[in-house]
Amino acid sequence: MEVVEIRLVIDDKQYETASAGDAEKLLKQRGAFAIMVDGRPRELSFISQAPEDGVIHGLTFASKEGREIYRHSAAHILAHAVRELFPDARFAIGPAIEDGFYYDFDVPAPFTPEDLEAIEKRMLEIIKRNSPFVRKEMSRGEALDMFGRMGEAYKTELLESLQDETVSVYEEGGFADLCRGPHVPSAGTIKAVKLLSVAGAYWRGDEKRKMLQRIYGTAFTAASDLKKHMELLEEIKKRDHRKLGRELDLFSINEEIGAGLILWHPNGAIIRKTMEDFWRDEHLKASYKLLYSPHMARLDLWKTSGHWDFYRENMYSPMKVEEVEYEIKPMNCPFHIAVYKSGLRSYRDLPVRYAELGTVYRFERSGVLHGLMRVRGFTQDDAHIFAREDQIGEEIKLILDFTLFILNTFGFEDYNIYLSTRPEKYVGTDESWALATEALKAALEHKGLKYEIDPGEGVFYGPKIDIKVKDSLGRAWQCSTIQVDFNNPERFDVTYRGEDGKPQRPIMIHRALMGSLERFFGILIEHYAGAFPLWLTPVQVDVLTIAERHNEFARQVADALRKEGIRAEENFDNEKIGYKIRQSAVRKVPYSVIIGDREVEEGGTALSIRKRSGESLGPFTLSALTDLLKEEIKTRR
RNA sequence: GCCGGGGUAGCUCAGUGGCAGAGCAGCUGAUUCGUAAUCAGCAGGUCGUGAGUUCAACCCUCAUCCCCGGCUCCA
Numbered sequence: 001m002e003v004v005e006i007r008l009v010i011d012d013k014q015y016e017t018a019s020a021g022d023a024e025k026l027l028k029q030r031g032a033f034a035i036m037v038d039g040r041p042r043e044l045s046f047i048s049q050a051p052e053d054g055v056i057h058g059l060t061f062a063s064k065e066g067r068e069i070y071r072h073s074a075a076h077i078l079a080h081a082v083r084e085l086f087p088d089a090r091f092a093i094g095p096a097i098e099d100g101f102y103y104d105f106d107v108p109a110p111f112t113p114e115d116l117e118a119i120e121k122r123m124l125e126i127i128k129r130n131s132p133f134v135r136k137e138m139s140r141g142e143a144l145d146m147f148g149r150m151g152e153a154y155k156t157e158l159l160e161s162l163q164d165e166t167v168s169v170y171e172e173g174g175f176a177d178l179c180r181g182p183h184v185p186s187a188g189t190i191k192a193v194k195l196l197s198v199a200g201a202y203w204r205g206d207e208k209r210k211m212l213q214r215i216y217g218t219a220f221t222a223a224s225d226l227k228k229h230m231e232l233l234e235e236i237k238k239r240d241h242r243k244l245g246r247e248l249d250l251f252s253i254n255e256e257i258g259a260g261l262i263l264w265h266p267n268g269a270i271i272r273k274t275m276e277d278f279w280r281d282e283h284l285k286a287s288y289k290l291l292y293s294p295h296m297a298r299l300d301l302w303k304t305s306g307h308w309d310f311y312r313e314n315m316y317s318p319m320k321v322e323e324v325e326y327e328i329k330p331m332n333c334p335f336h337i338a339v340y341k342s343g344l345r346s347y348r349d350l351p352v353r354y355a356e357l358g359t360v361y362r363f364e365r366s367g368v369l370h371g372l373m374r375v376r377g378f379t380q381d382d383a384h385i386f387a388r389e390d391q392i393g394e395e396i397k398l399i400l401d402f403t404l405f406i407l408n409t410f411g412f413e414d415y416n417i418y419l420s421t422r423p424e425k426y427v428g429t430d431e432s433w434a435l436a437t438e439a440l441k442a443a444l445e446h447k448g449l450k451y452e453i454d455p456g457e458g459v460f461y462g463p464k465i466d467i468k469v470k471d472s473l474g475r476a477w478q479c480s481t482i483q484v485d486f487n488n489p490e491r492f493d494v495t496y497r498g499e500d501g502k503p504q505r506p507i508m509i510h511r512a513l514m515g516s517l518e519r520f521f522g523i524l525i526e527h528y529a530g531a532f533p534l535w536l537t538p539v540q541v542d543v544l545t546i547a548e549r550h551n552e553f554a555r556q557v558a559d560a561l562r563k564e565g566i567r568a569e570e571n572f573d574n575e576k577i578g579y580k581i582r583q584s585a586v587r588k589v590p591y592s593v594i595i596g597d598r599e600v601e602e603g604g605t606a607l608s609i610r611k612r613s614g615e616s617l618g619p620f621t622l623s624a625l626t627d628l629l630k631e632e633i634k635t636r637r
Numbered sequence: 638g639c640c641g642g643g644g645u646a647g648c649u650c651a652g653u654g655g656c657a658g659a660g661c662a663g664c665u666g667a668u669u670c671g672u673a674a675u676c677a678g679c680a681g682g683u684c685g686u687g688a689g690u691u692c693a694a695c696c697c698u699c700a701u702c703c704c705c706g707g708c709u710c711c712a
């Protein structure tokens with residue numbers, strides 16, 4: 001018998017087998033349900049056709065490709081279940097997404113939660129039947145004919161847009177779907193599946209086209225992993241900044257005031273004040289100058305800047321003031337330019353760095369507003385740097401360092417960095433775009449930062465670096481942006497005097513670190529689950545009394561802490577100590593000091609503190625306690 | 638803006654074409670208590686807003702505002 005050697009790699013482990021059959025068996029044993037041959041994902045059964053010399057990678061749920069194939073197959077089963085329960089349904093697309101999959105259907109009536117349950121139940125039955133996924137290749141014409149006869153208009157539209165002459169159709173238990181594949185070997189490969197929600201979605205994302213019904217779901221290889229995922233979703237819900245914002249009395253949004261407009265309550269405001277103080281102090285240390293600018297200005301300003309041409313749909317309607325049109329500001333940059341231009345600048349003055357916590361107003365469609373994350377009025381931690389061309393590289397490096405320092409202080413240590421290149425709509429010359437893009441790239445590489453290129457995602461006036469932070473649940477949020485601008489200096493005729501005494505054109509850099517204070521605050525709430533670190537938290541210490549006779553002494557302790565700049569509050573409610581501790585815990589106050597007979601007798605030399613976690617520390621003298629708290633506040637831990 | 642689901646006490650939520658409900662929070666009283674909920678009582682509402690149908694509307698119809706899940710968009 002001929003010995004065929006097939007080399008396999010499964011989850012970074014290497015194997016050798018004698019025959020395709022053995023290989024397939026081994027792959028299945030090791031949890032692989034598809035393979036990668038020559039960089040292309042394939043069916044497990046494709047192994048018999050694989051070239052003999054190549055290495056075959058088994059795809060398991062541990063790989064991104066594996067997860068996609070697995071969940072894509074789950075989407076197919078979802079469609080199968082819908083076909084059985086809703087014969088009138090027409091099928092659109094059903095891809096795998098970040099944490100699961102979805103499938104879009106055209107149905108006469110929207111799905112109800114009960115429908116979802118029934119569909120999920122039917123999916124489990126289909127999985128139990130364990131029919132194999134069978135790949136059939138046919139010509140595009142044959143497929144068009146087949147789906148045309150079935151009345152699957154969405155499939156035929158997809159087919160028409162395909163370039164390939166040969167297409168594949170996967171059949172599983174009598175249900176056939178147009179699909180590039182690959183799929184798992186059989187329906188039974190799917191071990192744990194759950195449908196999560198249903199929502200409207202436009203066919204091909206185009207709001208002019210038909211609204212379809214999209215069912216979202218997720219799938220895992222083990223019930224325990226699905227359970228873990230459901231717990232994560234539960235945790236996300238628990239941390240929802242809108243919920244915590246209400247519970248901790250941080251902010252509110254009031255219908256009578258307007259959608260997308262934030263009221264900062266005292267507890268939120270003190271956090272914001274702390275964030276702002278930190279931000280301003282650090283900017284001054286980093287040689288920025290602080291500015292303040294008005295909330296409105298003449299419309300002409302935004303005609304000059306180009307915003308009126310490019311982003312009018314996000315700006316509010318102008319208002320007439322004594323026959324002159326004014327506009328509520330969507331951006332701070334024209335003001336900073338005006339400050340720059342208020343005097344003659346020399347090449348020796350550059351770089352000029354202006355920073356402002358500038359509140360801007362942008363029109364957002366009602367359907368997209370979302371708590372603090374998407375609002376109509378927000379404060380940007382904005383800065384504009386005017387620099388000579390030869391200073392750009394160094395300046396970007398400084399900004400990158402500064403940005404990471406600020407983000408780090410707020411507890412973010414993981415980042416994804418993106419470099420966005422020229423979009424379709426743009427101004428400026430190709431040369432200036434190339435120059436700016438290179439400057440950003442060089443700075444990133446100099447800092448040894450990993451980044452991805454985001455083609456065509458630049459702003460109309462220049463390329464940019466975006467930084468996404470990863471929160472404590474691993475979710476990525478885009479906050480920081482660093483944008484080079486060759487356009488506005490031109491439009492506003494911004495100059496400096498060069499060494500030769502002649503006017504030169506500076507380059508502008510726009511940058512925001514937190515982005516929007518509102519949104520960043522929302523992210524912080526969810527990141528910390530409302531349990532802010534000591535330096536940020538609204539109430540740093542609760543002083544709790546056992547009985548009324550301890551109130552006077554407790555007041556002295558709280559006063560002493562406040563005198564040291566610590567945000568301390570008393571709780572003299574007529575409640576048992578257990579209840580007061582609970583109140584502090586619910587309010588997520590980091591430290592509690594309990595004052596009873598013992599503490600009063602010791603005269604404040606033996607104070608113990610109870611941490612938010614339940615742990616207790618001490619005993620401390622009052623001054624040792626104060627020092628401990630002040631140190632923790634200072635280090636911003 | 639679009640599709641779907643919602644809006645009832647400060648919060649979370651139940652409810653019915655015929656008297657508006659609970660828990661928590663609040664207030665009052667009792668209790669004075671040692672590390673996550675003491676007991677009792679009281680008060681709390683134009684049932685999102687406006688119009689309509691009806692003898693009667695929180696409930697049905699229409700409009701409108703806002704919220705939620707998505708789509709789309711995001712300088």
